[in-house]
Amino acid sequence: MNDYITIAIPKGRILEESVELFKKIGIDCEELLSKSRKLIFENEAQKMRYMIVRATDVPTYVEYGAADLGIVGKDTLMEQEKDVYEPLDLKFGYCRMMVAEPAGLAKDDDPSRWTNIRIATKYPHVAEKYFAAKGVQIELIKLYGSIELAPLVGLSERIVDLVSTGETLKQNGLVEVETIAEITTRLIVNRASLKTKNSRITEIIQGLEKLV
Structure with a gap:
């Protein structure tokens, strides 16, 4: 499972906008919008895993490496000041x-x-x-x-x-x-993952950067 990229995403509007953004860079995670009560979704073909978590928990999952990437509001990051890398303003949820x-x-x-x-x-x-x-x-x-x-x-x-x-x-x-x-909503990255999975994470960051 170490070759998977795991993303922590909160429910609600952020989830919908995130699925839409990922779709535009070729990452299919439509299943996240289903009425399923599952908390973890996997896309084996794309080696992606998604965790549905509370918005306030996203930075914790990313800081401790349970997720490689996270999507969360800047308000949560300001309040918690977790040790995560914040490469991108996704420009939604203003x-x-x-x-x-x-x-x-x-x-x-x-x-x-x-x-x-x-x-x-x-x-x-x-x-x-x-x-x-x-x-x-x-x-x-x-x-x-x-x-x-x-x-x-x-x-x-x-x-x-x-x-x-x-x-x-x-x-x-x-x-x-x-x-x-x-x-606004931000993309955050686990610092160790950025080194160990650099090429895949960089590709995602660059793809999203072109959109926003």
């Missing part, structure tokens, strides 16, 4: 990582005067790093569900979260205050 707060608070608020604030987020590491660079002390509350709820019930005044259209924020009376980063 959104922004934002600081947001209730519209009523934003009217008279001046972010440049923040000194000590409470933030609810799924991205504590990113938030801490961002505000530390600005010299702002923060109290962090880590949540796993709908972050927009936190200001509505007084859990925190502000949130750090991903925003795509901004519609969810708007419906919950929140407004964007600052942009931390622009987020």
